[in-house]
Amino acid sequence: MFGFIVRRVLYMFVVLIAVSVVSFVIIELPPGDYLTSYIVRLKQTGGGTITEDQIASLRKQYGLDLPMYQRYLKWMWNMIHGDMGRSFQFGEPVWDLVMQRLPMTILLSLATIIFSYAVAVPMGIYSAIHQYSFGDHALTALGFTGVAIPNFLLALIVMFGLHRYFGLNIGGLFSPQYATAAWSGAKVLDLLKHLPAPILVIGLSNLAWLIRIMRGTLLDELNRPYVAVARSKGLKESTLLWKYPVRIAINPIISTIGYSLPAIFSGSTIVSIVLNIPTIGPLLFTALVSQDSYLAGSCVFLLSALTVVGTLISDILLAYVDPRIRLVQ
Amino acid sequence: MNTRATDALAKTMGEEEAIYVSSQWQLIRAKFLKHRLAVFGTIVVALFYLMAIFSGFLSPYEPNERHTDYVYAPPQSIHFSGLRPAVYGYQQTEDPKSFRRLYTVDRDKSYLLRFFVRGTKYKILGLIPSTVHLFGVPDGTVFLFGTDRLGRDLFTRNLYSSAISLSIGLLGVALAFFLGCLIGGISGFYGGLVDNVIQRMIEFLRSVPTIPLWMALSAALPPQWPPLRIYFGITMILSLVGWAGLARVVRGKLLELREEDFVMAARLAGASDARIIARHMLPGFMSYLIVDVTFSIPDMIIGETALSFLGLGLRPPVVSWGVLLQDAQNIRTITQQPWLLIPALFIIVVVLMFNFVGDGLRDAADPYKTV
Numbered sequence: 001m002f003g004f005i006v007r008r009v010l011y012m013f014v015v016l017i018a019v020s021v022v023s024f025v026i027i028e029l030p031p032g033d034y035l036t037s038y039i040v041r042l043k044q045t046g047g048g049t050i051t052e053d054q055i056a057s058l059r060k061q062y063g064l065d066l067p068m069y070q071r072y073l074k075w076m077w078n079m080i081h082g083d084m085g086r087s088f089q090f091g092e093p094v095w096d097l098v099m100q101r102l103p104m105t106i107l108l109s110l111a112t113i114i115f116s117y118a119v120a121v122p123m124g125i126y127s128a129i130h131q132y133s134f135g136d137h138a139l140t141a142l143g144f145t146g147v148a149i150p151n152f153l154l155a156l157i158v159m160f161g162l163h164r165y166f167g168l169n170i171g172g173l174f175s176p177q178y179a180t181a182a183w184s185g186a187k188v189l190d191l192l193k194h195l196p197a198p199i200l201v202i203g204l205s206n207l208a209w210l211i212r213i214m215r216g217t218l219l220d221e222l223n224r225p226y227v228a229v230a231r232s233k234g235l236k237e238s239t240l241l242w243k244y245p246v247r248i249a250i251n252p253i254i255s256t257i258g259y260s261l262p263a264i265f266s267g268s269t270i271v272s273i274v275l276n277i278p279t280i281g282p283l284l285f286t287a288l289v290s291q292d293s294y295l296a297g298s299c300v301f302l303l304s305a306l307t308v309v310g311t312l313i314s315d316i317l318l319a320y321v322d323p324r325i326r327l328v329q
Numbered sequence: 330m331n332t333r334a335t336d337a338l339a340k341t342m343g344e345e346e347a348i349y350v351s352s353q354w355q356l357i358r359a360k361f362l363k364h365r366l367a368v369f370g371t372i373v374v375a376l377f378y379l380m381a382i383f384s385g386f387l388s389p390y391e392p393n394e395r396h397t398d399y400v401y402a403p404p405q406s407i408h409f410s411g412l413r414p415a416v417y418g419y420q421q422t423e424d425p426k427s428f429r430r431l432y433t434v435d436r437d438k439s440y441l442l443r444f445f446v447r448g449t450k451y452k453i454l455g456l457i458p459s460t461v462h463l464f465g466v467p468d469g470t471v472f473l474f475g476t477d478r479l480g481r482d483l484f485t486r487n488l489y490s491s492a493i494s495l496s497i498g499l500l501g502v503a504l505a506f507f508l509g510c511l512i513g514g515i516s517g518f519y520g521g522l523v524d525n526v527i528q529r530m531i532e533f534l535r536s537v538p539t540i541p542l543w544m545a546l547s548a549a550l551p552p553q554w555p556p557l558r559i560y561f562g563i564t565m566i567l568s569l570v571g572w573a574g575l576a577r578v579v580r581g582k583l584l585e586l587r588e589e590d591f592v593m594a595a596r597l598a599g600a601s602d603a604r605i606i607a608r609h610m611l612p613g614f615m616s617y618l619i620v621d622v623t624f625s626i627p628d629m630i631i632g633e634t635a636l637s638f639l640g641l642g643l644r645p646p647v648v649s650w651g652v653l654l655q656d657a658q659n660i661r662t663i664t665q666q667p668w669l670l671i672p673a674l675f676i677i678v679v680v681l682m683f684n685f686v687g688d689g690l691r692d693a694a695d696p697y698k699t700v
Contacts, residue, residue: 014529015532015533015536018533019533019537022537022542026545026546026549029545029546029549030548030549144681144684144685145677145681147680147684148627148677148680148681148684149677149680150631150634150635150676150680152635152638153634153654153673153676153677156654156657156658156663156670156673157670157673159660159663160660160663160664160667160670163660163664164664164667258536259535262535262536262537262538262539263538265538265541266538266539266540266541267540269538269540269541269544270540270635270639273639274658281541284541284544284545285544285639288544288545288548288641289548289640289641291548296545296548297545299541300541300542300545303538303541304537304538304541304542307536307537307538308536308537311536
């Protein structure tokens with residue numbers, strides 16, 4: 001087990017480095033560099049003229065005269081020390097901006113994952129043992145619609161429906177009076193009231209997909225000879241079901257976390273933008289629109305890093321639950 | 330050979346024997362046709378593509394034509410005056426409080442729908458110029474899906490959008506398919522170090538969330554690019570991330586088939602690597618690839634729509650479903666003008682139908698499994 005964890009952690013670092021390279025490319029992609037935007041901004045705000053000498057010294061200060069790979073190393077070095085550059089738009093260090101939103105991002109994604117697995121497993125089991133019943137068909141239909149409606153559209157439709165028919169506004173995660181208030185019991189309650197809609201919107205497609213997998217694997221198991229043997233020996237139907245086939249069928253479901261995570265982070269990004277939820281998603285969006293490149297690159301890096309770390313945790317958990325995995329790899 | 334041939338065979342020699350002499354593709358087709366939902370999906374998808382091709386002919390107006398007297402006009406429904414279809418005109422009043430224009434149906438004004446009328450110029454498939462429109466109301470207006478904030482006909486805009494949104498799905502998948510086959514092929518056929526590097530690359534692409542990556546890449550497209558180049562840029566971004574799934578399928582199947590005797594036989598006969606892959610191995614897993622491709626098309630369509638919806642993808646004057654939905658972003662606008670959400674319906678139907686088709690194809694992909 002220890003060896004397995006060490007290998008996975010090492011591998012994670014390799015992926016993280018790849019992620020950081022991609023994020024750095026995103027920072028460098030827009031035409032011009034930090035300084036050209038800075039100068040344009042200075043002129044716009046009437047900060048006076050800037051001489052060639054000043055530009056040259058600023059270039060040196062920000063390390064913009066260095067070749068690309070050295071700039072990358074410098075950026076990485078700073079990031080490890082908690083410095084992700086400054087945001088032009090907010091005039092604050094990127095680190096602070098991103099860290100403010102990190103807890104909500106993790107909370108939302110975690111809650112979505114827990115929700116989709118907690119609901120999908122029982123529904124999948126129901127669907128499998130009542131194959132071709134009304135409930136099974138209803139869940140299949142739900143599955144298809146869940147896959148077919150892109151989550152940002154679902155967010156729009158849910159928002160529209162709730163507003164039109166119930167007069168509710170589900171945008172944001174807090175009611176106005178709590179938005180800037182300090183944390184208190186009432187604020188947590190308010191948050192809990194606002195969470196279900198975004199969780200449902202983000203998790204529906206994942207939920208639909210998981211139900212189908214659970215149903216499929218359980219059906220495969222139920223047709224195995226050992227189930228027939230157990231039944232012929234007079235084992236109670238419920239004991240039979242829970243003790244063997246369900247336990248086997250649940251393993252592939254757990255191993256799908258690795259695929260669910262990117263989808264959920266992806267979905268929460270865009271749904272957060274539509275529903276105005278204070279996660280990293282909307283921050284990335286405003287950063288991209290205003291060409292705030294350090295902020296944008298850092299957001300992409302953080303969202304990807306969260307996914308990679310999440311996958312690592314789920315891999316270790318899975319290896320803990322299923323010994324075969326740590327032996328094979 | 331087609332299903333009719335299979336049926337004929339079945340009649341003469343009985344079901345069982347017909348199965349033995351049918352080719353793989355005949356079996357796939359026969360099995361696919363049994364999947365009712367998939368057949369239905371195929372027909373709807375085909376209709377959508379036909380609609381996209383003939384969008385100019387089917388729509389009464391031009392997508393960027395403004396009817397300044399009819400801003401945010403609600404949809405006009407078709408009724409029958411005698412046996413001929415017609416639409417009622419509007420009566421406009423102004424809300425004294427919000428200064429919004431309010432529309433009510435004016436039952437006194439009824440305009441007959443004329444067919445094959447001459448109107449604005451357009452080009453079929455961008456090639457053949459024409460001025461004939463399927464229908465139009467020369468003496469009034471016909472806004473079947475209402476109009477937007479500039480008084481542009483949304484029915485027309487939805488039809489033109491389908492051309493862009495649907496083609497981006499096909500084009501993106503074609504590109505991803507090419508990349509996936511090429512890279513997956515190299516990976517699976519040569520194995521070893523090459524395989525290892527490519528596999529890590531694929532794993533990396535699959536382990537990062539796509540939407541933030543797409544957003545960042547498309548935001549980096551220079552704003553001064555002409556619309557057509559942006560269109561290709563977006564397509565490339567979508568497929569840059571999308572090829573990984575296809576490459577995995579190709580590689581997995583190649584590794585499986587590489588051990589088969591017929592590959593060894595081909596190699597002994599002196600066939601080149603390229604020939605072995607293309608002639609002997611590709612047909613063996615083509616059906617699986619088609620399944621994957623079918624499921625990727627809606628993903629690409631959703632990707633483009635999401636990006637354009639956020640304002641990071643295609644930009645006006647190009648119209649796509651996502652561009653149209655940009656107008657439906659805030660809750661006030663959509664409660665007052667719910668018809669702005671119609672493009673969402675188009676997207677959902679198309680994606681659902683593609684999923685039905687994919688589902689049917691997946692069941693049919695390996696006809697030997699249950700036959």
